[in-house]
Amino acid sequence: MEKGCGKRDAEMKNSYIVLILCLLCVFCLEASAQENRFVQFADKKYAEYSYELLNEYYNFWEFYDLLKAQTVILQFREIAQRTGRIEWEMQADYFELILLKKEALSGGNTSFIEVIQLEFNLLEKARKAGVPQVELKLRHDIIEDYWNVVINFELALEQCDIQYQRLQQISMEDIPEKIMFYTQVANIYYDFKDYPKAISYFEEILSEKDNLLYQWYIQGARNTLGLCYRYGLNEIDRSDSCFNVILQTEYARLEDTQNRDTWDGIAQGNLGKNAYLRGDYDYAISLLQSSLEKMIRYGDYGYAASPAIDLTDIYLNKNMTNQAKSYLDLAMDCYQKSPRKSVLPRIYQSLSKYYAATGQVRLSMDYLDLTVTENRKLEEEFSALQMMRVAQRKHLSEQQLKEEQLHTEKIRSRGYRQSLIIIAIALLLITGGLLRYFVLYRKNRAAYKALVRKSQEWAQVPIEVDDPNMQEKQDRLPDEQDRMIMKDIERLMLENKFYRDAALSLDVIAQKLGVRRHNVSMAINHCMKKSFTTFINEYRIKEAVQILSNNNPYSFTMESLGFDVGFNARQNFYRVFKKVTGLSPLEFRRNLDA
Numbered sequence: 001m002e003k004g005c006g007k008r009d010a011e012m013k014n015s016y017i018v019l020i021l022c023l024l025c026v027f028c029l030e031a032s033a034q035e036n037r038f039v040q041f042a043d044k045k046y047a048e049y050s051y052e053l054l055n056e057y058y059n060f061w062e063f064y065d066l067l068k069a070q071t072v073i074l075q076f077r078e079i080a081q082r083t084g085r086i087e088w089e090m091q092a093d094y095f096e097l098i099l100l101k102k103e104a105l106s107g108g109n110t111s112f113i114e115v116i117q118l119e120f121n122l123l124e125k126a127r128k129a130g131v132p133q134v135e136l137k138l139r140h141d142i143i144e145d146y147w148n149v150v151i152n153f154e155l156a157l158e159q160c161d162i163q164y165q166r167l168q169q170i171s172m173e174d175i176p177e178k179i180m181f182y183t184q185v186a187n188i189y190y191d192f193k194d195y196p197k198a199i200s201y202f203e204e205i206l207s208e209k210d211n212l213l214y215q216w217y218i219q220g221a222r223n224t225l226g227l228c229y230r231y232g233l234n235e236i237d238r239s240d241s242c243f244n245v246i247l248q249t250e251y252a253r254l255e256d257t258q259n260r261d262t263w264d265g266i267a268q269g270n271l272g273k274n275a276y277l278r279g280d281y282d283y284a285i286s287l288l289q290s291s292l293e294k295m296i297r298y299g300d301y302g303y304a305a306s307p308a309i310d311l312t313d314i315y316l317n318k319n320m321t322n323q324a325k326s327y328l329d330l331a332m333d334c335y336q337k338s339p340r341k342s343v344l345p346r347i348y349q350s351l352s353k354y355y356a357a358t359g360q361v362r363l364s365m366d367y368l369d370l371t372v373t374e375n376r377k378l379e380e381e382f383s384a385l386q387m388m389r390v391a392q393r394k395h396l397s398e399q400q401l402k403e404e405q406l407h408t409e410k411i412r413s414r415g416y417r418q419s420l421i422i423i424a425i426a427l428l429l430i431t432g433g434l435l436r437y438f439v440l441y442r443k444n445r446a447a448y449k450a451l452v453r454k455s456q457e458w459a460q461v462p463i464e465v466d467d468p469n470m471q472e473k474q475d476r477l478p479d480e481q482d483r484m485i486m487k488d489i490e491r492l493m494l495e496n497k498f499y500r501d502a503a504l505s506l507d508v509i510a511q512k513l514g515v516r517r518h519n520v521s522m523a524i525n526h527c528m529k530k531s532f533t534t535f536i537n538e539y540r541i542k543e544a545v546q547i548l549s550n551n552n553p554y555s556f557t558m559e560s561l562g563f564d565v566g567f568n569a570r571q572n573f574y575r576v577f578k579k580v581t582g583l584s585p586l587e588f589r590r591n592l593d594a
Contacts, residue, residue, distance in 0.1 A: 036075040042083050046133050050176050051214075053091065057137075060098050069099055090126055090134045097122060101141075105149075116145055132166075133175055139163050140181050147188060157192070160185045164201070172208050179205055179217045190224050195232025199225065215251065219263050222246050226270055236274045243267040243274075265294030269307045279568070281314050281503060288314075292330075302338035305331045309343070312350045316357050317502045317568045328354055345374035356560035365557055452591045455581040456549050458542070478526035485523040488513050499539040502568035506532055540565040541580045544573075548589060558585040 041049035060069060076092035079085070097118055104110045119138050126134040139159055146156035164185050172178045186201035202225040210218065226242030229235045246267040251260060272287030288307040295304035308331035315324035328350055335343050352367035478486070489509060492498045498509070510517040524535050543565045562573030562585075578584045583591070 036078060038075050038079055042079045042085075042088075045174075046087070047174055047176050050133065054177060054180075057095075057098070060095060061102070066099075069095070086129050087131045087133065090122070090129065090131050093122055094134055094137065112145070112149060116142060116150070119145070132170060133177075136163070136166065136170070136175060136177070136181050139166070140184060143184060143188070153192070156188065160188055176214060179208060179214050179221070182208075183217045183221050186221065187224060190228060193232075195228045199228045199232065202228065215249070219246055219249065223263075223266055223270065230270075230274065230277075236277060240271060240274055243270045247271075261294050262298055262300065265291045265298070265300075266303060269295070269303065269310075272307060273310055276310050276314055279503065279505075281318060284314060285311065296334070300338075301334040302340050302343075305334040305338075305340070305343045305347070308334060309346045309350050313353065316350070316353050316563075319357070321354065321357050324350075324354055324357075341374075341378060345371050345378065348374060352559065353563070356557060356563060361556055361560065364560060368557065368559065449591050451582045452588055455545050455583070455588070458545075460546075478523070481519070482523040482526045485513065485515060485519055486527040489520065489523065493536075493539050497543075499536045499543075500564070500566040502563070502566050504536060504566065536566070537576045538580065540567060541577055544577065544585070545581065545588070548585070548592065553589040553592060558589075561585065 038049075038052075041052065056072060060072075073092045073095050076088050076095065080088035080092065097115070100108075100110055100118070101112075101115045104112045104115045119142050123135055123138040123142070126132075126138065139162065143156050143159045143163065146152045146159065163181060167178055167182055167185075170178055182201060182205045186198050186205065189195075189198040189201065202221050205221045206218070206225070222242045222245055226239045229239040229242065244267075246263050249263070268287045269291030272284045272291060275281075275284035275287060288311050292304055292307040292311070295301070295307070308327050311327040312324045312331060315321070315327065328347075331343075331347055331350070335347060348367045348371040352364045352371060355361075355364035355367065492509065492512065498504055498512075501508070506517045506520050510520045513520065521532060524530060524532055528535055530538075544561055547561060547565070558573070559570045562570055562577075565573075567573035567576070574584055577588070581588060
């Protein structure tokens, strides 16, 4: 009986094996029956079919279909077998690794660290075999893995440096994706706020010969270079030139024209931001509204939040709180649909400004605290300490690291008595330091109070148009026209408090007085020996000092005070206040006599 059962089990087992073999045969026949569309590239140079492989990579990654994926891999191996070209075999290995990575990300048996090690192994194999197209792609993926998945900035930057050195040896005519690999490296240094290095990389990218197949990456390089000029060098004109080139680009291929609106929206948003920074609000509004409309239409809510925030701030500066609130709500809605860490503190800052403008001081201060907290989080992520650790990791040899470890162990092994001595010395030093601090504090406190009193006296004295010592102070004496215009300007400042308008300009005053802009500028220069900006800011600071001196200085925020007297940004108010009085607004408030 037992023998009969064993025989049936063996027959069933054999049947399963036959069935599996049949299924495999069917799969192989189906795969081979499909036309191998890559055969046309079998004997061509890599540059002639690189774009096709790049599209295949994105299909692999975005539209995961195991049957199609295995078919493509079999087709690569078929070409490798026919032609004997190792690059096709390595492309097959690379695409198999992509499948393994997707499995690891979805919780498969292979860990992501193991996948990275396999990537390094295949990279080394490609390097030795002289297949740079696979080597560069693998290092590109490793950098992405370290940066976004493992979150190890040190190792990502280490690979960026290696990739950059390797790219110096590669021509775009041989590896057209060079611009894609270059852009990744430059973007990472931009993210790390190493603007000089990022700028040099982006300029190298844009010095390469244009490749119409990779226009998306070229536009991306132009856009981020414009951001580098803005945030890294504060060169707004050079920044504008980058965004204007994006708007003027002619697209050679139909599929690229479909991206035109997206890039136009991004470029308009950045040009609008620059116009806002210059104080050209009307021009900025038209650009930002166009950008916002395009980005929402194409569902890019992550980017759309930025022009919405800028529009909020502009309308707050124009004292149009209803319009500001509508754009602020839109910015919050875009952020909720596509959260970006860098956007949240900007929304909090705009909320703080809005509540300050509408008289809700407590809410304004709460959101200001949230702004500071969120900005601190971002700064900690990309701190100078991390960059320093990267440099140390790159330059320290293994021997130096071992010596450092031995030194640490020696420190830890010191006796209890020595520790007590060190603690006692430290306490003495701290005590001495505290005593010195209190002495200096009292001196500084007295000096600060003297500055406060001096500023209060200065704020009570009206700005004189006719200085009796004018002849000694200036080479060019004011004529009668200058004096008449200056008196009219003074009337506007004193009676109408025109200086409170954050958008005040020479053109506005000239239009109000019915004279030429040049005459207004000359009257201020000749009569006051000051620039227009310095002249207006003195009125603003005088009023700020008077408000702080004559009211409860803790009943409002410094930000709201700055907006009330005519400054359009907290930083400008703080900078000018300290330049004029010698103290920051907060220091001034702390040293007011009770």
